[in-house]
Amino acid sequence: MKMTFRWYGDSDPVTLKNIKQIPGMVGIVSAIYDIPVGEAWPMDKIVALKNKVEEHGLKLSVIESVPVHEDIKLGQSTRDQYIENYKTTIRRLGEAGIKVICYNFMPVFDWTRSDLAYELPDGSNALIFDEKIVEKMAPSTGELNLEYFLKEIIPVAAEEDVKMAIHPDDPPWPIFGLSRIITNEDNLERLLKLVDNSYNGLTLCSGSLGVSKDSDMARLARRFGKRIHFSHMRNVKITGAKSFEEAAHPSQHGSLDMVEILKAYYEVGFDGPMRPDHRRMIWGETGKAGYGL
Numbered sequence: 111m112k113m114t115f116r117w118y119g120d121s122d123p124v125t126l127k128n129i130k131q132i133p134g135m136v137g138i139v140s141a142i143y144d145i146p147v148g149e150a151w152p153m154d155k156i157v158a159l160k161n162k163v164e165e166h167g168l169k170l171s172v173i174e175s176v177p178v179h180e181d182i183k184l185g186q187s188t189r190d191q192y193i194e195n196y197k198t199t200i201r202r203l204g205e206a207g208i209k210v211i212c213y214n215f216m217p218v219f220d221w222t223r224s225d226l227a228y229e230l231p232d233g234s235n236a237l238i239f240d241e242k243i244v245e246k247m248a249p250s251t252g253e254l255n256l257e258y259f260l261k262e263i264i265p266v267a268a269e270e271d272v273k274m275a276i277h278p279d280d281p282p283w284p285i286f287g288l289s290r291i292i293t294n295e296d297n298l299e300r301l302l303k304l305v306d307n308s309y310n311g312l313t314l315c316s317g318s319l320g321v322s323k324d325s326d327m328a329r330l331a332r333r334f335g336k337r338i339h340f341s342h343m344r345n346v347k348i349t350g351a352k353s354f355e356e357a358a359h360p361s362q363h364g365s366l367d368m369v370e371i372l373k374a375y376y377e378v379g380f381d382g383p384m385r386p387d388h389r390r391m392i393w394g395e396t397g398k399a400g401y402g403l
């Protein structure tokens with residue numbers, strides 16, 4: 111297991127210099143944040159990010175995330191161009207030597223209305239709720255859209271030796287009426303079978319799946335072993351059926367047996383990157399929410 115840390119780029123109050131001082135830290139998890147979703151990432155920006163990280167004696171271990179355009183998630187007819195751009199980004203990251211990409215397939219968080227700027231006959235815009243659009247985000251359709259996407263991109267990822275690691279939906283239950291498709295052990299199993307290729311893998315996040323009492327994180331780590339390409343370690347304190355607090359990492363502070371989870375990773379020989387997920391802020395620190403030191 112390689113210890114990594116999320117860094118949000120130059121605007122992150124936690125600097126690469128800070129991160130380098132954490133004992134055992136070898137890698138950085140980052141992304142390029144100023145490219146519109148759906149566009150291919152330019153090679154010069156990828157190389158600049160990588161060089162900056164390496165100048166600090168760290169490795170750019172994981173890109174989290176290369177976002178998936180909404181048209182791909184919704185299966186719109188315009189998706190193919192965005193998928194082509196995604197493939198280009200995979201190829202460029204592979205060429206630059208970055209071998210793990212984390213992504214998710216959650217429909218945008220704040221879609222409480224299906225169209226935020228629908229044009230009315232008089233030319234004005236209004237929020238509308240169209241169940242035909244919401245249906246496109248139903249689990250069955252969502253899974254078909256994910257399958258279409260994976261069938262296109264996984265062969266490219268395999269060719270470039272870039273491991274794709276999907277992050278589970280967070281939290282793992284429907285939110286504001288939007289369905290979720292990656293929420294439990296059965297979903298993960300189905301996802302891996304959609305394209306049964308080792309490059310189609312997981313970001314196993316104890317903080318997302320672990321808030322559901324049905325998810326035994328150590329069991330999931332043992333079960334999916336070689337298909338786990340990236341690990342998020344977070345402890346949570348379950349306070350109700352669908353309520354939780356993010357807790358400090360040691361087991362005694364939350365509901366998860368963190369030692370048992372780490373043991374499971376060790377047993378399956380996991381040697382990929384792991385990062386603490388949603389750090390707390392202490393001593394009056396003012397970092398990015400969830401990403402203090």
Ligand SMILES: [Mn+2]
Nearest residue numbers: 315318342387
């Ligand atoms: Mn996570």
